[in-house]
Amino acid sequence: MTDQPAQTGAAQKFRGRANSLGGFAARVAGPLGTWWRGSVIPSIEHRAVIAKVDDESGLTPRYAFMILMSAGIAVLGLLLSSPAVVIGAMLISPLMGPIIGLGFGLAMVDGNEIRRTAISLGAGVLLAVFFTALVVFFSPIKDITPEIAARTRPNLFDLLVALFSALAGAYAMIRGREGTIVGVAIATALMPPLATVGFGLATLNSTVFFGALMLFVTNLMTIAIAAAVMARLYGFGPKLTSRQSGVQAAIITTVFLALAIPLGYSLSQIAWEARAQRQTRDMLADQFPPQAKIDQLEIDFSSDPLTIRATILTPQIRAKAAERGEALLATTLGRPVKLSLDQFRVGTAAGDAEAAQLASASAREQASKERATIALVGRELAILAGVSPDAVLVDREKRLAQVRASPLPGATLATYRALEQRLSQAEPQWQMQLIPPPLALPLISFDDDEPDAVGVQNLALVTWAARRTGLSLTVQGAGNRADYVLTKLREAGIQAETNGSRNSDGPIRIDWAL
Known part of the structure; x- marks a missing residue:
């Protein structure tokens, strides 16, 4: 029913x-x-x-x-x-x-x-x-x-x-x-x-x-x-009439072509990557004796320059194999190449090859942990900055992670500096740099001709913010106090100029030279 x-x-x-x-x-x-x-x-x-x-x-x-x-x-x-x-x-x-x-x-x-x-x-x-x-x-x-x-x-x-x-x-x-x-x-x-x-x-x-x-x-x-x-x-x-059938066939053909053209381009790109991987393997093999073996080959096609990491088990260590390989691969592939080559010596003894493979596996495991750490650092810094992980710049060699933070409601420059310090303590092996937005800078209070305790803290905060943003500063004030602040900022490598004059006995005001 x-x-x-x-x-x-x-x-x-x-x-x-x-x-x-x-x-x-x-x-x-x-x-x-x-x-x-x-x-x-x-x-x-x-x-x-x-x-x-x-x-x-x-x-x-x-x-x-x-x-x-x-x-x-x-x-x-x-x-x-x-x-x-x-x-x-x-x-x-x-x-x-x-x-x-x-x-x-x-x-x-x-x-x-x-x-x-x-x-x-x-x-x-x-x-x-x-x-x-x-x-x-x-x-x-x-x-x-x-x-x-x-x-x-x-x-x-x-x-x-x-x-x-x-x-x-x-x-x-x-x-x-x-x-x-x-x-x-x-x-x-x-x-x-x-x-x-x-x-x-x-x-x-x-x-x-x-x-x-x-x-x-x-x-x-x-x-x-x-x-x-x-x-x-x-x-x-x-x-359907003959005309209607023709229109229907034309629509079907147009839709298939609209799909096939970008997909065909994607397929050609995949084919190029497969060919590039084969050429890279052959090129690296030519740099070493016939007994050498390529134990691992990784190519990051999304990077610029093209990043290639390879592990070679070889009876002879070649001193400048990476430099020669970079030049040859750049010519062959038609793109700039950055080649990272790990060589492990393999002798003629029975256990040499196995020992080298174990060493290679250990190196791969270490590299995998390193990549996991980099991903974790990027995610943590992105969360603190309130941005996408793609916005984080990570330099593996310098162990530097940097991101430009988005404005957070109620946050001050001191807030951003505290966030950076907290993350630096969690990842002491990395240099964390949180670039704050150009918020209002604090006043530098003085006790006679030198900053008092609060003024010292504020001057350190201003110095940190200027270093992170790379912006110039203007110092509003006169007399010894203004000279003191200008000297300290310039010694820290910050471009700063005086702008107008105020009572030499009051606090020094610092602004961004936007």
């Missing part, structure tokens, strides 16, 4: 279209078209298929609940970098239904169906993105894991995967092979990209946000269009 409304609605949609079955295939010339119209299309239960599409593409409480559960599982799998958990989210995600429903609505030129499935799809997307963003916001883990990074660089192959999967999914829906939908859900992976979009939103990482969004839009558009094509092929929708 509960299926009767769906069946009735399906019958109403189907009524008026029955005479147009095969409109798409009717334009296929020759015996193949005749066979398709006479044998294949009549074997399809069109009413049942439309009812099934309607049932799986509606906005229902069950649909919303499954979206939330799938999104939660997906974001936890991404944060834990667990492929098994991510696959679990793919299996229960209900997003495939509305997208295929949207394709059938386009094929049947049914405005009500398009609007209904678009609302269902849009609600599901918003639920997934904001729920995953909420989970990430309250999560103590906000690192970009390999599972997250894998969904931030879509390419042309992703479009082809979505295309083949969509054709398989639409065919399974039409021919009653529902079990195939499970495999299609895993192949297209609709929910993990949305969870990655939520991660990018929560962490304010535009690269992750837009990269994952591009992957989801690619999957969505490709599945919808491919489903529409399959629906037309199997006789769903009204008969």
Whole structure:
């Protein structure tokens, strides 16, 4: 009894279209078209298929609940970098239904169906993105894991995967092979990209946000269009004139080209990186004896210059291998290169190679800890400054971390200096620099010709603020007191000039020379 409304609605949609079955295939010339119209299309239960599409593409409480559960599982799998958990989210995600429903609505030129499935799809997307963003916001883990990074660089192959999967999914829906939908859900992976979009939103990482969004839009558009094509092929929708068919084909081609061009560029970039890694490995191998082995090779393609770190196990240490390698790689790759090369001597004794690999592994572990420390320092400094971690400048060699703080309500220069000192105590191996906004500078009070205790503290605060900001100062005052302040500031390397005169017995006022 509960299926009767769906069946009735399906019958109403189907009524008026029955005479147009095969409109798409009717334009296929020759015996193949005749066979398709006479044998294949009549074997399809069109009413049942439309009812099934309607049932799986509606906005229902069950649909919303499954979206939330799938999104939660997906974001936890991404944060834990667990492929098994991510696959679990793919299996229960209900997003495939509305997208295929949207394709059938386009094929049947049914405005009500398009609007209904678009609302269902849009609600599901918003639920997934904001729920995953909420989970990430309250999560103590906000690192970009390999599972997250894998969904931030879509390419042309992703479009082809979505295309083949969509054709398989639409065919399974039409021919009653529902079990195939499970495999299609895993192949297209609709929910993990949305969870990655939520991660990018929560962490304010535009690269992750837009990269994952591009992957989801690619999957969505490709599945919808491919489903529409399959629906037309199997006789769903009204008969079109030759002009209408041409317009439809032009729209489909334009959409695919609009997706394929940026994805093709991304694929070419990935191919260049793979070729650059191979050339780097070959170039480094040529710098050492044939017995040498490249134990580790890491390339940071996002840095400028290109940063390359390599570990070599070699029987002979080459003194200037890094300098020669930098020059050769810069010429070969066409980009400036900064090469960091760790060499471990390997002799002819049986245990030398194993000992060298152990030493290399220890060095890698130390480097990994160093990178983790750098990330932690950046996050801590960003939190104190009230900015994004991307705004923190970290110099690994100088062990310097610097950030320009945003104005905090009620904060003074003394507040920013105290924050910097607190973080410096927590990370004593690093030099922390918190650049404050140019707030009002304190007065320098005196006791006779020298600052009193408060004046000494204020002068030290002014000196700190001027060093951090790099701005010049103007000193308002006259007599020995002004000269004293000017001398102390200039001795600290700060550009300062006098500006006007005041009572030589009062406190000295200092302003920013903006």
